[in-house]
Amino acid sequence: MKKYEAVIILNPNLSSKASDFEKDFEKLLKSNSFSIQKKEDVGRRQLAYSINNHNKGHYLLFNIEGDASKLIDIENKIKYNESIIRHLFISVKEHNGEDSQLLQDSKNKKNDSEEKAVDKDKNQQSKSSESNEKQQVKEKMVEADQDDKVDNSSESPELEKEEQKEQEDKDE
Template sequence: MNNYELTLILNPDLSTKFDDFQTKFEKTLSDINFKINKLENIGRRQLAYSILNHNKGHYAIFQIEGPSESAIELESKLKYDTSVIRHLLLKVDSPSLEDSLLLIESREAKKAPQEEEQSQEKPKVNPAEQNEVTEPVAKEESKDGE
């Protein structure tokens, strides 16, 4: 049994229906003797360049295990699947248990707007209102000599 990392870029319209795609794809993998070790649903991201008139794509990374004969069959199935814009199947020495950089990056991107909203909700104090200090006013002396 070989370990593989499968990266899929899916049609961005599938973002709302990813669960349906996932169950269908997991069945396809099990039919050709693959076992899924890990799934990372990255989500919708901007593409570096337009692919098939799509500027965005839904990313998913699978850590899978199976025989090399099945990898060839998987490649051909992915090639003709209309919901898959691009795919990359890499043979790896051992499955990675750590989160991918894409997943970490997408989590940070989701946290950033939430942190901005929280900082904007805090009332801002005007520095002029905060430092109201009454300074003594100097008295004017008359030149009369009195």
């Protein structure tokens, strides 16, 4: 029995039916005497280049074990499936027990995007609080300026009267 890794990229428009396809593919594998060691539904990802006018694809990964002659039958059966935009079977010596690099990257991107969203919210909150503080400072400055003007305007007539008296005294 040989070990294989299978990568299947589905039409992204059929992401909602990915679980149905996954079940059908498992039945196909089992009917051809393949055992499934591990399966991963990576989800929708950006493709490196456009395939059949699709820029995204829904990725499914399988670690399988079975007879090489049966693998040809499986490939022939899935080759003409219109929901599959690409497939690849790779022979491996041993299956890796960890998550695939593709799944890890997807998880990291999700975590990064969640962290960015949280940071963005925090930045917006701090900016709004800073702008509120600035607005309050501006309002206080305007109030202080208005108070000074009121004080100066109330002193001005008295000063003017005193100055006029001094001028009159000097003139006499």
